[in-house]
Amino acid sequence: MMDAMAPDDERFRRLFELHRRAVLGYALRRAGDPADAADVLAETFLVAWRRLDEVPHRAQDARPWLLAVARRVLANQRRGQQRRGRLSERLGAELAAQLAAGSDRIDEDELVARGLERLEPADREMLRLACWEGLRPAQIATALGEPAGTVRSRLHRARTRLRRELADLGYPDAPAVAQEERR
Amino acid sequence: MSQRLDARVAAAAPISDAEVHALALKEAELELLAAIIGEPRTGTIPRRRRRRALTWSLAAAAACAAAVIGVLALTGSRGGSESAFAAEAVRVANAVPRLLIGEPGWKVVRADEFRVDDGEMTFAKGGKRIDLRWLAARQRDFKTRDRAASADRRSTVDVLGDEAVLFRYEGGPPHSYTALWVRGGYLLELRTSGTSRRSPVPGAGEFEHILRSLKAVGVEEWLSAMPPSVVLPVDQEKVVAKMLADIPQPGGFDARRLSSQASVRDRYQLGARVTGAVSCAWIERWVAAKRSGDTRAAAEAVAAMKTSRRWAILREMSAQGAYPEVLWDIADAMVRGGRTLGGKGPPVQDAYRSALGCDAFVP
Numbered sequence: 052m053m054d055a056m057a058p059d060d061e062r063f064r065r066l067f068e069l070h071r072r073a074v075l076g077y078a079l080r081r082a083g084d085p086a087d088a089a090d091v092l093a094e095t096f097l098v099a100w101r102r103l104d105e106v107p108h109r110a111q112d113a114r115p116w117l118l119a120v121a122r123r124v125l126a127n128q129r130r131g132q133q134r135r136g137r138l139s140e141r142l143g144a145e146l147a148a149q150l151a152a153g154s155d156r157i158d159e160d161e162l163v164a165r166g167l168e169r170l171e172p173a174d175r176e177m178l179r180l181a182c183w184e185g186l187r188p189a190q191i192a193t194a195l196g197e198p199a200g201t202v203r204s205r206l207h208r209a210r211t212r213l214r215r216e217l218a219d220l221g222y223p224d225a226p227a228v229a230q231e232e233r234r
Numbered sequence: 235m236s237q238r239l240d241a242r243v244a245a246a247a248p249i250s251d252a253e254v255h256a257l258a259l260k261e262a263e264l265e266l267l268a269a270i271i272g273e274p275r276t277g278t279i280p281r282r283r284r285r286r287a288l289t290w291s292l293a294a295a296a297a298c299a300a301a302v303i304g305v306l307a308l309t310g311s312r313g314g315s316e317s318a319f320a321a322e323a324v325r326v327a328n329a330v331p332r333l334l335i336g337e338p339g340w341k342v343v344r345a346d347e348f349r350v351d352d353g354e355m356t357f358a359k360g361g362k363r364i365d366l367r368w369l370a371a372r373q374r375d376f377k378t379r380d381r382a383a384s385a386d387r388r389s390t391v392d393v394l395g396d397e398a399v400l401f402r403y404e405g406g407p408p409h410s411y412t413a414l415w416v417r418g419g420y421l422l423e424l425r426t427s428g429t430s431r432r433s434p435v436p437g438a439g440e441f442e443h444i445l446r447s448l449k450a451v452g453v454e455e456w457l458s459a460m461p462p463s464v465v466l467p468v469d470q471e472k473v474v475a476k477m478l479a480d481i482p483q484p485g486g487f488d489a490r491r492l493s494s495q496a497s498v499r500d501r502y503q504l505g506a507r508v509t510g511a512v513s514c515a516w517i518e519r520w521v522a523a524k525r526s527g528d529t530r531a532a533a534e535a536v537a538a539m540k541t542s543r544r545w546a547i548l549r550e551m552s553a554q555g556a557y558p559e560v561l562w563d564i565a566d567a568m569v570r571g572g573r574t575l576g577g578k579g580p581p582v583q584d585a586y587r588s589a590l591g592c593d594a595f596v597p
Binding site for chain 1: 239271
């Protein structure tokens, strides 16, 4: 019976191998501090380990499931109800060292980032999940824990709002981007 | 339509996927992976199992529990002499710290998953539950750091001459408590175990009192304290036969493999194994019959699963967990020829294996 644990270990290793950077990317793009991002990664996979039976088997379903967990971990972290775990200490330190070089974001990206910041949080997260994490609407629904039927229309609305914000901010390519809306 | 805008948004990400993938973190990630896998998963399955929510994973978890855990082998009758217990059970009992709660009224209600290097038992009294866990002592530093990081107050308490560190989690109300200490090469953890927000949990004073009341007992007393829901290997064949008495089985179904493993099983888990194995066999036939257009075979499977609401073991189990509800939902979906979860979920053929944990029943 003891080696009955082995398939779980193996499955978890594969899950970690396949999705660790996706979860880390998700966390790094949202957490202010690399150590916080490392903590989100650690907590998310700790939850996945403890609830492995609930993690969908197909990779395209597992990723939004993991991001849904990461989202809750991040929210708890922001509410300050959870202190940082020590599982991720080394990872956090190495991340911080590697990311210390700073961002080489160009002005145009800065403007889009400002446009995103001006959106309602729900619209912003919808767009980030679609564009940053590359999730499809059904996966976004899983990650946000919302009905799949509403995601497409909300995503469309979020894009429309972002276009308006970009136009207001004097985005250099605003007319071209706005044109897409009319197509 | 929106590719251009999406590309702009993607470019504005603080860090791109390619940059994330280029980070040199392999060793730190491997260390994290090892630390997570070193974390016990025990305790989570029974708690989830007893929640009532109708979800697939719950049922699968309950069913898989029997396959994944249950290492202690006992034979003979409880309350008998030490020699009545199987050698493996005595080996475990000899090795681990045998502690019981000395406060009156606390009984072991769950002890279905333990072995020499990692184990857990749940004590209960009047709806309150406390878990006692043991792990190899080398995990102490990691555990202590981990608990200290997520808990808010700490003090020390003397437990049988060893110093236990007491943590309080603020994640309530109610607050929960955990104590960690080392005894005889083992790291021990006693912690409150709420099954839901409404479950009563011991307060700070009571928890400390219970901690101080822990007593070390002999092998025989410890093994005799196992809960009555534990089905010993020697009884399993008889118990399985009784469970199967009102359950129609498909031709060629081999019931012997259900009780062939020499391990302790909780009655709920054994019930899930028995009803799950029979149901999986019926549903498998039903799926094949539908595919091949064998209406007679499909109808036979539906008729068999239709009786599941009357299976005595499922009715008994339904007071403890969600496995019967999940199984009945699938049976209902077969009758309707459609979807699970009351018609809103996936079709039976896509859902039943993970829902019932069919893969765990493969001999």
